[in-house]
Amino acid sequence: MTVAVVTMGGTIATAITADGALPSETHAGALADLLAARGADARVVPFRNTSSRQVGAADMAALAAVILAEIADGASGIVVTHGTDTLEETAYGLELVLGTRPGVPVALTGAMRGPGQAGADGDANVLAAVAAASDERLAEYGPVVVFADEIHLARHVTKVSSTRVDAFGSPGWGPVGSVVEGSILLRHGVPATDHGIVGTADVGEEALSAGGPDVEIVHAYGGATGTLLAAAADRLDGVVVAGTGGGHTALGLTTAVKDVLKAGTPVVLTSRCPDGEVLRETYGGEGSELDLLGAGAIHGRGLHPTKARLRLAFALAAGVGPAVAFAGEM
Structure with missing residues (x-):
């Protein structure tokens, strides 16, 4: 199974500078090195490197198109690295466009502490997300958020802490699964409904850009x-x-x-x-x-x-x- 890791930016892709954490040009290379060192069957697909506070619906539609292209090119699972501020929104935007239509697992993740910070969590989150994207059972769950070894449904997950590394939760629902020693433990069955909207599959970036x-x-x-x-x-x-x-x-x-x-x-x-x-x-x-x-x-x-x-x-x-x-x- 080959997992495509699509990069969108965020804390996980920053470097510490005198002006604070800013986007780093070395993120994709560092990801590739991490995956190679762990023997993961994965490829890195640099897409965007921006703060997630700038990611809107048009970006989500564009990301969905990239995901479908990677699947058409042989990817059996997708990981998206993304800033945490709006990670839950992009996960849900992808569910609206993709639903379970891709037929492969789609997992989004990021980091609360960037490279170079004490306790940086990005590498662990990426590896957990790759494990999730390698488990074909998760294809039926639609896009999921994998963070701090928990797996959350896009429709329920939200950022519950602005600073902790266990920043995401699903109030009233809880995670649908967890990652333990690289294996996926599912706590809940497949959701009863696909959250995609009929007709949104062909909505492109242009329709959601300025003027949308x-x-x-x-x-x-x-x-x-x-x-x-x-x-x-x-x-x-x-x-x-x-x-x-x-x-x-x-x-x-x-x-x-x-x-x-x-x-x-x-x-x-x-x-x-x-x-x-x-x-x-x-x-x-x-x-x-x-x-x-x-x-x-x-x-x-x-x-x-x-x-x-x-x-x-x-x-x-x-x-x-x-x-x-x-x-x-x-």
Whole structure:
């Protein structure tokens, strides 16, 4: 089995300088040396070397195209090295485009401590990801995040710490597996649903670049006025509301959300809580889930707001109706 290791940049690909950690030009070579020293049947595919805070939906679509090209060229598994700030978003973006369609394991990883720092974790994470990408059983799980010897589903994983090396978790779900002595131990069976959206398979980088769907997240908080949403509403193609609790908004934000809906712009209702579903029929009154869903907001189906934003953006770029994109089990 040949694993293609596609590089995207991030902490794992940095060098320490007087101006802080910056992208290093030696990352791909160092990866190749590591894999060769461990006897791994893997090849390094330099793609991008950028901070993950700059990685958007268009980059995810471009990465998906590279992955499919590598598979067509004989790769039996894929590892993507990536910055941790938005690693979970790229993992989910790949799931939207690829789903389980590639037929091979796809594992994303990175590092919290860069080369040269005490306790650097990049090498261990890469080797664990290569082990995961070499286990054909994981092809049925869609893209996964492999970090600190844990394996997480793209739809559930999130960065839970800004500094610890065990930076990722799946609140309410936990990892689906782990890496032990280079072997994969699976704790949960194959997910019941493929998270890909019908129609997104052919969405390319161009459709998601500048001029593509502009979908923003609006975070609710106590007494939120909705001023920013009202000011930007006519420039947006879609809105994701990260509501309080079970999907609630203060009166001012509620008015702004309803105005957006009246203008025909899709709004997806999610919760800012790290775990739990948006409610459907528990609370009434202005700004409740009954009120917002009744006004036409789309139920976010338990997705984290950042992932709901990606799902809406990819659906709009593919010409898939937002209600269709969020229908069914998540």
